Amino acid sequence: MRCRTCGALAAINMRHHKLALCATHFPPWLVKQTERAIHNYRMFSHDDHVLVAVSGGKDSLALWDILLRLDYQADGIYVDLGIDGGFGYSQRSKEKVLAFQQTHPDTKLHIVDIAGTYGESIIDAAKRRGRAKEPCSVCGMVKRHEMNRVAVENGYSVLATGHNLDDEAATLFGNVLHWQTRYLARQGPVLAAAGEMLARKAKPFCRIYERETAAYVLLTGLDYIYDECPYSKGATSLRHKATLNQMEHDAPGTKLQFYTKFVQAKKEGLIRSDSEAEREMTYCVQCGRPTMADGLCRFCRLWN
Amino acid sequence: MQVTYRTKLWTFDRRITVAQMLKSIKVLPETVLVVRNGTLVTEDQHLELGDSVKVVSVISGG
Numbered sequence: 001m002r003c004r005t006c007g008a009l010a011a012i013n014m015r016h017h018k019l020a021l022c023a024t025h026f027p028p029w030l031v032k033q034t035e036r037a038i039h040n041y042r043m044f045s046h047d048d049h050v051l052v053a054v055s056g057g058k059d060s061l062a063l064w065d066i067l068l069r070l071d072y073q074a075d076g077i078y079v080d081l082g083i084d085g086g087f088g089y090s091q092r093s094k095e096k097v098l099a100f101q102q103t104h105p106d107t108k109l110h111i112v113d114i115a116g117t118y119g120e121s122i123i124d125a126a127k128r129r130g131r132a133k134e135p136c137s138v139c140g141m142v143k144r145h146e147m148n149r150v151a152v153e154n155g156y157s158v159l160a161t162g163h164n165l166d167d168e169a170a171t172l173f174g175n176v177l178h179w180q181t182r183y184l185a186r187q188g189p190v191l192a193a194a195g196e197m198l199a200r201k202a203k204p205f206c207r208i209y210e211r212e213t214a215a216y217v218l219l220t221g222l223d224y225i226y227d228e229c230p231y232s233k234g235a236t237s238l239r240h241k242a243t244l245n246q247m248e249h250d251a252p253g254t255k256l257q258f259y260t261k262f263v264q265a266k267k268e269g270l271i272r273s274d275s276e277a278e279r280e281m282t283y284c285v286q287c288g289r290p291t292m293a294d295g296l297c298r299f300c301r302l303w304n
Numbered sequence: 305m306q307v308t309y310r311t312k313l314w315t316f317d318r319r320i321t322v323a324q325m326l327k328s329i330k331v332l333p334e335t336v337l338v339v340r341n342g343t344l345v346t347e348d349q350h351l352e353l354g355d356s357v358k359v360v361s362v363i364s365g366g
Contacts (some may be wrong), residue, residue, distance in 0.1 A: 011343070012345045012346065020346060047351070166365075211334065211336075219344060241363055246332065274359065
């Protein structure tokens with residue numbers, strides 16, 4: 001298989017795009033695809049201060065790298081969850097993020113130490129709340145809260161996350177399976193800010209396959225943490241990804257169609273928008289951030 | 305030729321394509337990238353005896 005641009009031996013074949021590219025021409029192609037999504041979905045501009053949520057994994061480091069290549073004003077936030085898993089998962093993840101930031105000294109990296117700030121690691125907090133077997137939902141909620149808090153408190157106009165097409169398609173699959181209409185209303189490439197306490201969120205990789213971000217980090221030499229979080233084993237999202245990947249194997253482009261047609265349907269009003277969902281929100285009596293719960297938000301309830 | 309994927313190791317004693325190798329170890333091409341002697345390769349390329357092959361998972365989540 002040959003690169004469509006130069007005819008050299010291809011490094012990656014993307015059956016859903018009917019496109020093969022070599023090691024030289026794939027990375028700039030992915031940068032351009034990311035830029036196109038940022039523009040098409042009006043995520044942010046070069047005037048915005050972007051806070052990139054970085055975990056040390058391939059997607060978030062690739063995103064930070066690409067935003068900097070595109071000359072966006074992009075700082076990073078790393079949430080230290082205090083997960084060890086027998087191999088120092090959080091510590092090693094943080095080292096990857098710090099190493100990247102040190103190669104871009106003009107950027108700022110915010111680090112939130114959950115155990116240091118709130119007195120417990122995410123796993124201990126999940127255990128205390130009887131969620132020892134399903135810490136992922138607690139972890140996701142804490143990360144979202146803290147990333148939003150840092151974005152709002154430091155005046156960033158948008159929080160960018162490395163969610164890729166596979167993440168979004170798997171989430172959509174789960175939301176449709178269980179007809180989670182509230183979550184469907186909040187899913188999309190961009191989530192508008194809600195008042196002064198909920199930052200605008202953007203997912204520049206929402207049309208990029210997971211396999212493509214992995215190829216980008218391998219071809220550009222970005223050093224990322226390959227090992228997955230030890231608590232993600234058996235996670236529902238991974239089962240959904242496996243199902244979708246089998247469908248993608250049988251019919252290339254399935255995941256892209258599934259997600260982009262959903263976004264299009266939302267745009268056409270066939271699925272209610274997040275602004276309608278916002279009307280059902282109240283505000284946490286402790287931290288003041290929007291919540292679907294009455295009284296305390298789930299984050300404040302966790303530590304009370 | 306030796307193939308590693310996560311903590312597993314396979315040995316092949318014949319020249320095969322990347323696609324054949326992935327089918328043999330029962331891994332969907334959509335879920336991995338294949339690195340042969342340090343170079344990313346596509347499914348139609350051949351793996352030779354003596355090659356060192358690493359199958360890299362691209363799936364993350366939780």
